[in-house]
Amino acid sequence: MDQLLHYVENLSPFLQALLASAVFAVTSWIAQKAFKKAKASGSVLLREYLKLDVVKHILHRDYVHSNDLQKSSYGAAIALLFASRWILLGVLIMLFFFGINSLLNANWLFVAASWFCFNGVLEAYNWVKDSSKEKHIAHVPEDIKREMFTRLTGTPQPPRIEDKGGN
Numbered sequence: 001m002d003q004l005l006h007y008v009e010n011l012s013p014f015l016q017a018l019l020a021s022a023v024f025a026v027t028s029w030i031a032q033k034a035f036k037k038a039k040a041s042g043s044v045l046l047r048e049y050l051k052l053d054v055v056k057h058i059l060h061r062d063y064v065h066s067n068d069l070q071k072s073s074y075g076a077a078i079a080l081l082f083a084s085r086w087i088l089l090g091v092l093i094m095l096f097f098f099g100i101n102s103l104l105n106a107n108w109l110f111v112a113a114s115w116f117c118f119n120g121v122l123e124a125y126n127w128v129k130d131s132s133k134e135k136h137i138a139h140v141p142e143d144i145k146r147e148m149f150t151r152l153t154g155t156p157q158p159p160r161i162e163d164k165g166g167n
Contacts, residue, residue, distance in 0.1 A: 081128055088125040095121060 008016060063075020099114030131137075137145060146156045 084128045085125070088121055088128065091121050092118060092125060 008019065011019065059075055059079060063071050064079060066072045066075065095114050095118040099111055099118060102108075102110035102114055150156050
């Protein structure tokens with residue numbers, strides 16, 4: 001093990017970065033394969049991921065690859081929305097750990113930058129997550145709700161949608 005570390009330390013910075021990227025890519029690929037095997041094992045914990053696999057399949061089969069332009073566009077928009085959620089979550093996680101690392105290293109400028117970036121990406125994530133249920137606007141005063149619903153929809157109150165759980 002010491003010989004391997006000594007060998008890596010003697011490489012140029014470019015080759016070290018290239019090696020690190022390769023190791024990261026291989027471990028990510030192995031982790032994805034392991035996660036796929038875990039999903040296939042039938043674990044109750046991973047049942048929701050199995051449902052998402054079916055949703056992805058149906059979305060692409062019946063919408064994205066449809067010959068109907070409207071269904072195809074609708075499917076692509078839904079796929080982009082879900083992809084955006086995952087991308088933004090990944091960026092949030094990355095910014096969080098970058099901020100913690102900067103804090104531990106006392107890089108105060110990077111701590112501040114991480115904090116501002118994290119809050120900006122969090123706001124973007126709040127725009128793409130599902131907020132259609134009444135509980136998401138329960139804290140808003142009724143006069144503001146009426147004003148905004150009238151401006152945006154032409155009616156003072158939204159039609160009641162039955163809440164089936166979830167977000």
